[in-house]
Amino acid sequence: MRDATPAPLLEVDGLRVGFATHAGLARAVDGVSFSVSRGETLCVVGESGCGKSVTALSIMGLVARPPARIDGQIRFEGQDLLTLNARSLADLRGNRLAMIFQEPMTSLNPAFTVGAQLSEVLIRHRGLSREAAREAVIGMLERVRIPAPAQRFDEYPHRMSGGMRQRIMIAMSLLCEPALLIADEPTTALDVTIQAQVLGLMRQLRSEFGTAIVLITHDLGVVAEMADRVVVMYAGQVVEQAPVKALFAMPQHPYTVGLMGAIPSLSGGEDRLSAIEGLVPAATDMPEGCRFASRCPFSEARCRTQVPALQEVEPGHWSRCWRAPLQALAAQIDTVAAS
């Protein structure tokens, strides 16, 4: 996919985000690089504190500096977002670049009608009149399948259910047909039947508008359903990156292996889950060597002393592990078990 479009839509390059804390500098994001092509869906997977949300907020320019220290580059349509002034960034946000959040309950302003909040986007970015904006907004509400959109336009957010609010957030983010939509755990707060509706809607709108999506999630089921490519993050770093099918067929980082074994399957099966023992290291106190070494059943001496680089194990499949490719490792385990 990368070969087809020479210049990717979004390029994050060596992104570092640090926060000063009492315990020292906490590097929430530590050298993250990835790119997103036009129309592509990239899923970012990882557990709490891995830096996935801070990465997303940095792209949107929503991390305040100071207190945060941000290094690296975020190139979007040829501009470095980190060097843009507030005014130019505001021109991009909600226009070429949009974001939806996990909490549909708190991301709408309770004091304004839904219609007023959505119209504002078109008035600010497209210079539409109030009447023209109203028409466009009602059209968009219809497309995200809000029943009776003309009536809902004049209602306040508290009148809507969680699923409806998230659809309204999606409608708001798509009003200006953005080139890139960042969705940070958009369905985590929703019930599973509502999640299915929202994910279906995102798939449909992606094919209609050709919007590229960066979808942040911890749910591997959502990843399998939505992603073209996947970035797996652990302790502020990218540990694996691959096309979705390659990742699920044979992950190349032990953390991903553990994560896949830790989710119970709907078809039952294994008696015990393969829990990843231990905890994520603190952002202020990262270990030497590989950050996953202390929880990894395959770690050896060099893992605890030398930092592994992100390497291409197979075409398009990158892993930050000394022991990759893992097929060879699996074969070794067998011979050890047999002897």
Add this chain to the structure above:
Amino acid sequence: MTTTEPLLRARGLVKHFAVRTGWLGRGQSVVRAVDGVDFDVQAGRTFALVGESGCGKSTVARLVTRLIEPTAGSVELGKDNLLTADAAHLRRLRGRIQLVFQDPYGSLNPRMSAGDMLAEPLRLHQVVPAAQRESRVAELLAQVGLRAEMATRFPHEFSGGQRQRLAIARALAAEPRIIVLDEPVSALDVSIQAQILNLLADLQKRLGLGYVFISHDLAVVRHIATEVGVMYLGRMVEVGPARQVLGAPRHPYSRALLAAVPQPVPGLDLKDRERRQLGGDVPSPLAPPPGCTVHTRCPHADEQCRTQVPQLQDAGDGVRVACWHWARLEQQASVESVITVHPALSRLQRAFREGASSAAPASLQATPSAPNPASHHPS
């Protein structure tokens, strides 16, 4: 179901909440949060309640522990009726049924050390003589995989997963026969969730505990439950062995719920899933629809469903279903056929499992004061 006497028998549980509505709250109406729920919990087995927000599953958890008083119904713990017990008797009975909540941050007293928290139920329920309390606290900590020196720590010094271990240890302190677990792993990351689920399975196997497990996560329930009840708007729409209810669901709502769960398999045909998808939202429990409560979202609903309330009826294989049309609906392909795992990947995952079990504390093996589960083991 086994023929042994159940540890817990809930019958006809009903809970109505009065709510004020309208201008300045002058109107009054009733939310039927739980509207006639029956189930049994056997020793060594897990009865899970699943459903979407507002279906009443957490209210059931509070009713069977009598944290709130039911509008009607009965809860029997063996020969004792929990709902008619006086205060002194209730306190004794509470030692037999304990509760673990979803939020390990909100459910522990921030001013009490872990040791004090565990010693309190030991004292209240006079589980062990005062002189042995300290050693019993250490045993309890070891039982949930925490170190004995952690007894001096306060809740904020624990991670989320450790706090949930502590909450489980506190529930175990009174030596209950039943633990009600209300979304016990929903607030945890997947890798930590797996640790807690393994711990719960180990404890159940060793102590013969009965679990009431409340969750919205069907994969977690499939993993841990032996029996499952699917709730919708305060009623059970399908109940039976987990393998049946989640493997070959009969009720259209159970089917839709299962079909909505994203599978960790890329490239699945999502068309089929979207066909089974439920439209719309759960109706307001203030004004539940007449007839079958699912009919507003059900693709198979007809006139009968809109007017007559279906009751749970026997549907074979130990399953009971509240649906007028379940027998006419085509069999649903089970999810089991879909998932194939690369052999190298499953070998690597085995290493995680074996590494994990060998790393478990040795003290997990021995618990001197545990009740003997042998006589209650499931067939």
